Amino acid sequence: MIDLRALRENPDAYRDSQRKRGDSPETVDALLSADSDHRSALQSFEALRAEQKGLGKQIAKAQGEEKQALLERTKTLAEEVKAAEARVTATAAAFDAAGKALPNLVADGAPAGGEDDFVLLKEVGDTAVPEDVRDHLDLGTALGLLDTERGAKASGARFYYLTGDGALLQLAMLNLAVQQAVETGFTPVIPPVLVRPEAMEGTGFLGEHSDEVYYLERDEMYLVGTSEVPLAAYHSGENLGELSEPVRYAGWSSCFRREAGSYGKDTRGIIRVHQFDKVEMFSYCRPEDAAAEHERLLEYEERMLQKMELPYRVIDVAAGDLGTSAARKFDCEAWVPSQGRYRELTSTSNCTTFQARRLNIKYRDEHGKNAVAATLNGTLATTRWLVSILENHQRPDGSLGVPKALQPFLGKDVIEPK
CATH class of the missing domain: 3.30.930.10 (Bira Bifunctional Protein; Domain 2)
Known part of the structure; x- marks a missing residue:
């Protein structure tokens, strides 16, 4: 696995490395895309989970129609959290596969070619x-x-x-x-x-x-x-x-x-x-x-x-x-x-x-x-x-x-x- 922080900061170095190996630089872009998708999925999931946790406290204080609306929201939110969690799992698998597909960064001084x-x-x-x-x-x-x-x-x-x-x-x-x-x-x-x-x-x-x-x-x-x-x-x-x-x-x-x-x-x-x-x-x-x-x-x-x-x-x-x-x-x-x-x-x-x-x-x-x-x-x-x-x-x-x-x-x- 390569250094993701280094990849995000200088993706061109990894694209050049792939070219030196005779491989496609698209592997770098695939990993960057998978990384972005996974981080986005995690943020969405965490936001929904935070809302879900907060609803419990709101329901305890609410009454009448407000409480009923919050209860209805908990039902739809549960489905949204479940879908978001599934997306996290899917993007994690795609991210892992993309990461394993990218070889190590070629060192400076190593000759290009086959x-x-x-x-x-x-x-x-x-x-x-x-x-x-x-x-x-x-x-x-x-x-x-x-x-x-x-x-x-x-x-x-x-x-x-x-x-x-x-x-x-x-x-x-x-x-x-x-x-x-x-x-x-x-x-x-x-x-x-x-x-x-x-x-x-x-x-x-x-x-x-x-x-x-x-x-x-x-x-x-x-x-x-x-x-x-x-x-x-x-x-x-x-x-x-x-x-x-x-x-x-x-x-x-x-x-x-x-x-x-x-x-x-x-x-x-x-x-x-x-x-x-x-x-x-x-x-x-x-x-x-x-x-x-x-x-x-x-x-x-x-x-x-x-x-x-x-x-x-x-x-x-x-x-x-x-x-x-x-x-x-x-x-x-x-x-x-x-x-x-x-x-x-x-x-x-x-x-x-x-x-x-x-x-x-x-x-x-x-x-x-x-x-x-x-x-x-x-x-x-x-x-x-x-x-x-x-x-x-x-x-x-x-x-x-x-x-x-x-x-x-x-x-x-x-x-x-x-």
Whole structure:
């Protein structure tokens, strides 16, 4: 939910934001209209209720024809109050729907446009493609690290097994991510992966992304596609106090995505799958601290990529590719030699007050008044990283070099062919 006061004071900023996203500014006008209708309905209802309450006192003092007229008025007024209350309910529903249809205000500096309109911020590492490069699936299968055929046999397309050193490699990477998170002030969390609708809706995942989400209809629960959801819901309905320093969590969870609309895309290997594991950073802070916290999360992501010894680039994601909740997003994309291109490994998003407003998460400002907090998230490690690790650390003899930072966890520096 966006800041209604800000919308009323400067609707053009939100119209411009919609244009940057490639969306219609009419969504803004629809919300303004719904807001006006609802406030008008509330005023009418409150005025009629006030009249209704006042009539009781007048009737007690009145006599004769005057009293009879007042009694007649109470009958018609009761019907008017009932109709006004129904209008309040209807306009509230329309207002709620219009509010949920409007995404977060795009931050200043975020590029306009769609998926291909990102701005390149930096490139790190050597992207030379070695001769006879093998893709991650061929290499991982030959080394006994992953098995997509048996994954499909057990669960269907886009499922897989990580086996032997493949399982250990992922555990090493995720443990290293948690270790780094703790060292940089994050509280480690293993959250639930089934959440209620209000948690999913509060984080903005039941709008344009609803087709991506697994829904358990019998239980009215959702499987999360990221631990961002339960970490955001962790403090729903709470006041975080002065929030002089950001409150930071690092959630380790399995994640589930339907990959709706991705038919035929990335069907080979484990780039785009239905289930994966991830360590996700999540921060609560004051809105004025959010931009600096966003840069900090990006720094932590880059630090992990450098520990994996991967070539990567950082992009400033265009507004049309931000998603509902994000005001700005930076992606880190690692080099995939077999494809000769970069692929996304991490995202970090500044959601400003959008999620916290929906989830009613407050803090006390410098005047002691309640204010809405800001939330941010960022990926610190995930299963997809194995794709780039395998392809960038493969050796001509078919073995795999283990990044130095992971060697203490695996107890070896090379994974040899079976």
